Amino acid sequence: MKLTEGVAVVTGGGSGLGEATVRRLVGDGVRVVVLDLKGSHGAELATGLGGSAVFAPPM
Secondary structure (H helix, E strand, C coil), X not given: CCCCCCEEXXXXXXXHXXXXXXXXXXXXXXXXXXXXXXXXXXXXXXXXXXXXXXXXXXX
């Protein structure tokens, strides 16, 4: 399945396989919500990907 638009939510998106998934989805034109812990690299990842990704830590 190839996604080319829409919005995806990736849990654990700040590192490892989650980060790779986020990068792949953004590269394919999908907007992504990166869910990960506050101490993760999720915020930096989302910032680096511009307006295509946002970081959402748990409350």
